[in-house]
């Protein structure tokens with residue numbers, strides 16, 4: 001079996017007047033993430049990790065933020081298309097491990113639903129999808145609640 005790893009990182013700004021989408025679900029919160037798409041920073045980091053593992057460039061290469069089709073797009077659609085892209089090279093997901101850096105909201109209560117949602121979109125076992133959260137102890141842009149960032153690592157495999 002051939003295995004490869006990939007790393008993804010993304011940041012989106014927190015603003016008023018936008019919905020907060022994270023890990024494929026909408027969270028009830030007074031601020032939301034700004035982007036051309038729904039700005040689901042966690043999904044974007046996972047897409048980049050998958051594309052990187054398969055050496056297939058990055059999310060903006062495949063889904064440009066200048067395209068009308070990606071305006072306000074549900075990032076779950078981009079994730080599904082990314083899984084299909086790596087499948088063209090014969091790869092399937094081994095596992096995903098991600099960390100969201102956010103001072104607020106508290107994400108722990110929502111993580112099982114994110115895992116269910118993303119494993120369903122990626123058509124992989126829920127045990128293959130790990131999501132974690134951390135504050136940055138009020139330091140930096142995430143600590144000042146100016147934005148949310150996310151890191152993801154993945155392992156992809158083929159026979």
Ligand SMILES: Nc1ccn([C@@H]2O[C@H](COP(=O)(O)O)[C@@H](O)[C@H]2O)c(=O)n1
Nearest residue numbers: 102103104105106107108133134135136
């Ligand atoms: N937005 C967040 C941030 C953190 N958590 C959980 O709290 C734990 C402690 O966070 P520290 O940044 O102080 O290490 C962290 O391990 C998460 O379990 C959270 O749910 N939502």
Ligand SMILES: C[C@@]1(CO)OP(=O)(O)OP(=O)(O)OC[C@H]1O
Nearest residue numbers: 035036037044060063064065070
């Ligand atoms: C997802 C895309 C495309 O809609 O737009 P954004 O929501 O701006 O997200 P980003 O992570 O900045 O870049 C990837 C883009 O191509």
